[in-house]
Amino acid sequence: MSWTAFLQTLGERQEHALTPHELEVILCLREEPGQSKQQLLEAYQQRQGPIEEEALTQRLRTIYRKFNVSGKGYKLPQLQRYLAQQYQQSGPGLSRFGLSKIHAAFPTDAFAAALERLIDDQEQAQPADQKEDQQEVAILQTFAPNLEHYRAHLSRCLEAGVRVRILLAWPYSQAAGLREEVLKRYAAEPLAEDFAIQSSVIANLETLEATIRASRNPAKLEIRLYDTLPSLSLYRAGPTLLAAPFLHGALAIHTFQLELDLRASDALLTGTLLNDFERMWTVARPFRPAPDQNWRNELKILFTD
Amino acid sequence: MLAPLNNQERQHIASLRAHPILANVAALSWDDLLALLLQRRFLSLSIVNVYEYVIDALESEAIKATVRLILHEEYPRNTRGVPLASHRELLFRDLLHLGASREQILNTAESAETRQVRLASLEALQNCLNQPHSDLALIAFLRFWAEVLVSVEYECLWPRLSERLAHGPAADGVRSEFFYYHMIHDRRQSDIGAEQLLGGLTHSQELARHMAELIDSEAALQIAISQVNRAWELKDRFYRQFLPLAATSQPPQPSP
Numbered sequence: 243m244s245w246t247a248f249l250q251t252l253g254e255r256q257e258h259a260l261t262p263h264e265l266e267v268i269l270c271l272r273e274e275p276g277q278s279k280q281q282l283l284e285a286y287q288q289r290q291g292p293i294e295e296e297a298l299t300q301r302l303r304t305i306y307r308k309f310n311v312s313g314k315g316y317k318l319p320q321l322q323r324y325l326a327q328q329y330q331q332s333g334p335g336l337s338r339f340g341l342s343k344i345h346a347a348f349p350t351d352a353f354a355a356a357l358e359r360l361i362d363d364q365e366q367a368q369p370a371d372q373k374e375d376q377q378e379v380a381i382l383q384t385f386a387p388n389l390e391h392y393r394a395h396l397s398r399c400l401e402a403g404v405r406v407r408i409l410l411a412w413p414y415s416q417a418a419g420l421r422e423e424v425l426k427r428y429a430a431e432p433l434a435e436d437f438a439i440q441s442s443v444i445a446n447l448e449t450l451e452a453t454i455r456a457s458r459n460p461a462k463l464e465i466r467l468y469d470t471l472p473s474l475s476l477y478r479a480g481p482t483l484l485a486a487p488f489l490h491g492a493l494a495i496h497t498f499q500l501e502l503d504l505r506a507s508d509a510l511l512t513g514t515l516l517n518d519f520e521r522m523w524t525v526a527r528p529f530r531p532a533p534d535q536n537w538r539n540e541l542k543i544l545f546t547d
Numbered sequence: 548m549l550a551p552l553n554n555q556e557r558q559h560i561a562s563l564r565a566h567p568i569l570a571n572v573a574a575l576s577w578d579d580l581l582a583l584l585l586q587r588r589f590l591s592l593s594i595v596n597v598y599e600y601v602i603d604a605l606e607s608e609a610i611k612a613t614v615r616l617i618l619h620e621e622y623p624r625n626t627r628g629v630p631l632a633s634h635r636e637l638l639f640r641d642l643l644h645l646g647a648s649r650e651q652i653l654n655t656a657e658s659a660e661t662r663q664v665r666l667a668s669l670e671a672l673q674n675c676l677n678q679p680h681s682d683l684a685l686i687a688f689l690r691f692w693a694e695v696l697v698s699v700e701y702e703c704l705w706p707r708l709s710e711r712l713a714h715g716p717a718a719d720g721v722r723s724e725f726f727y728y729h730m731i732h733d734r735r736q737s738d739i740g741a742e743q744l745l746g747g748l749t750h751s752q753e754l755a756r757h758m759a760e761l762i763d764s765e766a767a768l769q770i771a772i773s774q775v776n777r778a779w780e781l782k783d784r785f786y787r788q789f790l791p792l793a794a795t796s797q798p799p800q801p802s803p
Contacts, residue, residue, distance in 0.1 A: 414747045445626040469745050536632065536724050538623055540715075543731040545747040 244340060244481075244505035245273040248329050258308050266290050267301050271322060273329065273507075279318055340483075340506025348477075348484065348495035350388065356479035357395040363480065364402040377404055382476040382519055384411040384421050384488070385442040387495055390449050400457045408450065408465045409519070409526055412545055413443035415469035421488070428490040443467075447541070451531035466526035469545050476519055481505050485515055549762060553738040555772050556691070559779040560699050560735070567793050568786045569703035579792045580707055581647050585655040587700070590785065591638055593665045594693055595621065600672050601685050610682060610757045614689070617750050637724040644721045645711050660788035664781050668692060671777050680770040683761040687771040690754040692778035698734035698751070700782070701726050 246269065252258070253265040260268065270285040271277065277285075283298055306317045313320050345352070357379065364377050379399050381389070386408075399406050411418040422439040447465075454460040475494035477484040483502040486494045504512050527544055531537045563569060572580065598618040605611045621634045632640075642652050657665075671692075675684035701708075705726065712723035735751045737743065740759040742752045762768050 412747065416744055416748070441626050448626055469747065535722070536637065538631070539637075539724060539728040542620070543728060543747075546731055546734075546736065546749050 244337075244503045244507065245329060246505055247342070247503050248337075249325070252325070252328065260305070260308060264301050264305050264308075267298065267305060268325075271325060273326060275319065275322055275326070277318070277322060282318070338506060338508045339511045340503040340508075341500060341511065342482075342503050343501040345484075345499040345501060347497070348388065348486070348499055349501070350391065352501070353477055353479060353482075353484060354392070354395060356482035357392065357399065359482075360404060360480035361395070361398050361402050364399075364404050377480060378478065379404055379406045379480075380409070380476065380478040380519060381407070382409045382472060382474070382522065383494065384418060384439055384472070384475075385413075385446050386410070387442070387493060389446050393449055393453060396453055396463070397457055400453070400459045400462045403459065403462060406463045407523065408446075408463070409523060410443050410446055410465070410467055411439065411472075412467040412469045412527075412541075413440040414542060415545065417469060417471045418443070420471070424490050425493070429493075430491040431496075444538070444541070447529075447531040447537070451533055451537070454531065455533040465529050465531070466523060467529050467541075467544060468522055468526040470522070470525065472522060474515065474518075476515060478504075483512065483515065548768065549738070549740045549759065552762070552768055552771050552775065553740075555775055556695065556735065556739075559691075559775060560695070563696060563699050563779065563782060563786075564703060566703075566783065566786050568789045569700065571793055572704055572707045575707070575792060577646060579789075580704075581642075581645065581651070582655075583789050583792070584642060584645065584704075585647065585652060586658055586661045586785075586788070588638060588642065588652070589657045589661050589665060590668075592635060593668070597668065597672065597689065597693055600669065601689050604672065604676060604685055605682055607682050607757075610686060613753050613757060614686070617753065632724075634725060634729075637728075638726075641708075641712060641723055641725040644723075645708065658788060661785065664785045667784075668781055671774075671781065675774070678770070680761065680767050683758060683767055684770050684774050686754050686757055686761075687774035688778050690751055690758070691775045692781065694733040694749070694751040694754065695735045696778060696782045698730050698749075701730035702734070705730055 249268050249271065250265075253260050253268045266289075267282075267286060270282055270289055272281075272285070279298075279302075283293070283295055286293055286298060302318065302321075306312070306321060309321060309324060311317050311320045311324065360377065360379065367377075379396065389408075396406055411421070418439045422437070425433060426437070450463065450465055454463060457463065473488060475486045475488065481504045483504055484499045485502060486497045486499045488494050489497050500511075502512050502515070504516070506512050529537075529541065529544055531541075568575075568583070575583070595618070598614060598621075602611055602614050602618070605614065623631045623633075625631060639652060643649065671688055672685060675681050675688060678684065708723065708726050711721070712726065713720040714723050714727040731749070733750050736749045737752060737755075739755040742748060742756055748756070758771060762771055
């Protein structure tokens with residue numbers, strides 16, 4: 243879990259009974275020691291907007307009381323030391339890599355919640371605060387069996403101005419055919435008799451065609467197709483990333499999922515996965531299932547043109 | 548093993564590109580070009596019969612599956628099973644956008660030469676039967692007649708067609724829904740036996756993979772070469788009916 247996520251979780255715990263304004267102050271504390279009150283004030287103003295110094299002081303006093311910070315001397319360094327200590331004890335060593343949870347299968351509701359948070363953040367953020375690299379939805383799959391389920395969320399993301407990137411297998415690639423053969427031969431649970439990656443990707447594109455048709459901001463939706471073999475599926479909503487391997491025995495959404503926080507202090511896991519997504523994004527080819535156009539022909543020749 | 552066949556194919560492709568008609572489409576008037584395309588449409592309409600015949604005649608289930616897939620692309624559906632415009636309908640639309648009238652397309656009669664070529668093409672398939680390499684003969688003819696040379700024909704015609712048809716998702720103007728698409732996805736793309744793992748396979752390459760598996764002897768190789776020769780002769784003969792147009796053609800008029 244990242245420092246910010248830790249603070250958020252800690253601040254929301256009932257035993258502390260923090261008000262939303264006090265939680266805003268907590269979220270501006272740095273993990274590293276030595277943050278002065280003036281620096282905290284500046285961090286607050288940058289993150290949350292204007293505040294009088296006296297108001298910040300009042301909030302800090304209440305926070306000290308709620309966290310039982312009562313030692314002699316300056317209270318702010320005591321609060322920081324206490325929080326840093328709690329952070330280090332809060333989880334196993336993997337937390338610094340951003341590993342928040344491991345799910346047995348794709349957490350449908352958790353991803354929906356991450357999309358909701360992203361939409362809320364985007365709608366509340368001032369234009370100057372919006373960081374495109376954080377405020378993004380990205381999906382990497384051969385085909386996404388759950389895409390239709392998230393269609394309304396994706397539409398709302400587009401309306402809110404969130405960039406949405408979808409990276410799927412080119413359905414006529416030999417790699418897609420190979421994945422299909424592997425699943426048909428080795429899947430632990432039998433697949434539907436008419437299962438085919440080709441038609442599954444095209445069904446995803448039909449969903450995206452409907453999304454484009456209904457959207458007032460379709461330019462924010464970018465779709466690319468690849469003709470290679472990915473090793474992971476990725477679902478990203480803002481700082482939340484779900485990653486799962488493509489195993490021989492099951493669809494990726496029926497495989498364990500690593501939930502990662504992209505604000506991790508150590509980017510070994512998250513950075514590697516995001517970099518690989520970008521690499522695949524670069525070698526993939528843009529495709530747009532434009533409504534009312536005969537895009538199936540364009541799709542067929544995408545990699546032979 | 549495959550080199551003589553690949554060489555023969557390349558020679559025939561070069562020869563068709565150099566055909567007095569296909570090498571000089573720039574000189575044809577639009578009326579003459581449309582007349583040619585309307586005759587060419589009869590071969591396109593016959594493709595379904597050709598493919599169906601091959602499916603019935605093939606013994607290999609794996610090859611049948613490939614041929615069946617290609618044929619079914621001619622009649623696409625969305626994933627809810629709703630039929631979309633067939634490739635023959637898309638051809639009709641392209642012809643309309645090129646300037647042919649609906650009546651012209653529907654009322655133009657098949658010429659005697661076109662009819663002879665069409666029937667001779669079916670006869671060529673019949674001649675593939677009852678021989679040790681019949682599957683190979685069938686797909687060698689089918690691939691070169693219905694895919695490789697079709698792509699070459701459209702590639703030669705495209706400089707004129709593109710005066711009135713565009714291509715690509717961001718194209719200005721009316722998009723070609725038939726000619727451009729078939730020019731790309733039917734084409735030879737690589738030598739037989741040299742298909743790449745990445746990137747897509749064209750129809751020609753999908754059939755070529757089966758051919759490479761079946762050509763295991765000099766006798767088989769010669770069968771494939773003879774079918775390629777026969778397919779080229781028929782295409783050459785089809786375009787010879789238009790030689791009088793080339794003889795009387797004027798410099799091209801600006802497109803409207």
